[in-house]
């Protein structure tokens with residue numbers, strides 16, 4: 001009998017490592033009669049010193065299937081992780097992206113043999129430009145933060161060429177995502193944090209205090225991370241431009257405005273999109289993303305290369321752009337994501353995209369009003385795609401924190417909302433239901449949250465102990481993030497009670 005996970009599991013929450021499951025002679029023998037590898041590969045390329053485990057195919061399938069069931073994803077349940085837009089990704093878009101005509105294209109395929117794929121990139125670029133009011137996009141960056149860095153590199157080059165190297169300050173509102181100041185600092189700018197007003201927004205008056213000859217860029221998210229539309233945006237953009245600076249739009253929340261408002265019309269010079277949020281691409285776990293970077297006409301020549309251009313009825317990748325900041329990713333970046341995003345855009349069409357935004361806003365407001373019945377919502381006005389609630393009162397009265405509520409939600413079968421962000425809301429819970437969830441799901445979630453809030457008064461200890469139904473209970477959050485122990489070393493056989501070392 002092969003070792004079962006429960007038998008072999010060490011301190012890994014009940015699942016043995018694939019290495020620990022291996023036993024000599026267990027591997028599949030389907031290919032036993034096939035020609036040996038030496039027939040195909042020169043001896044110099046063959047290794048026999050890798051400590052690979054000898055597992056049967058069945059053990060491998062069971063092992064990875066069990067692992068897949070020990071995590072949580074949007075396919076399993078509601079995932080209201082504010083700012084992350086964890087929504088349903090229609091499978092048909094994966095089918096489009098994984099067509100062999102796209103998936104099997106070699107990155108060195110000459111342009112003339114890759115016309116269909118180049119057309120996908122071209123049409124996506126044109127669609128994004130028109131939907132968001134920019135002159136052009138580069139599809140090169142592979143995440144929002146990556147595009148932020150690209151945009152700031154563009155700004156740096158732009159000012160350098162104008163002899164304005166004294167422009168070394170980037171203004172970032174205090175509601176901004178952490179990647180904004182991080183990207184600015186990485187790019188060598190000094191970060192000026194701008195306080196929001198009592199309405200949770202940036203005011204022209206406040207920004208006026210920090211604008212000057214040293215202003216390079218003002219980075220704004222609209223709607224912001226409180227889910228509120230920055231209604232003074234036109235005046236703010238005018239003031240920044242008047243001071244000689246550039247406006248950057250963090251498009252992570254673009255699912256709230258599609259078809260209704262365009263960053264280009266609001267006065268932004270640069271922007272990014274997180275196609276892995278706003279459109280269709282599954283994200284999470286730091287996996288591959290896609291962060292198209294858009295610019296207004298005066299910055300087009302700085303875009304990262306390559307840029308797809310159309311010449312008559314054919315398409316080509318343009319690398320010959322002397323002012324470009326250069327490539328940010330190899331080859332075509334995450335091309336499959338571009339194909340998914342275009343499929344999503346075409347499937348929805350203009351009206352469908354407007355409906356996406358309508359439903360994102362409707363769902364957020366529906367849930368906000370329900371949650372406001374039992375939790376404080378510090379900005380009690382119509383929100384856009386997300387809203388924030390605060391557990392500060394529960395903390396004061398019962399010692400129950402946002403963290404405890406988040407953990408208790410896991411026991412109810414939900415992913416927790418984003419917590420402690422934005423930083424300006426004490427004991428913050430940031431909830432984004434997205435447009436793909438039904439009223440029944442939102443009702444059930446609100447009910448679960450209410451039950452937890454009521455329990456904070458009657459039985460706070462139960463919340464401190466949560467989660468109790470997940471594979472791993474409470475961990476030391478800091479150590480888990482900063483000092484994860486992800487290493488495995490082959491056993492030497494010398495350890496007390498150790499399993500035999502895997503077969504070499």
Ligand SMILES: Cc1ncc(COP(=O)(O)O)c(C=O)c1O
Nearest residue numbers: 083143144145177179250252274
């Ligand atoms: C408002 C906001 N800006 C920027 C980012 C960074 O985007 P990415 O995760 O694609 O790097 C995020 C990510 O969650 C975000 O929520």
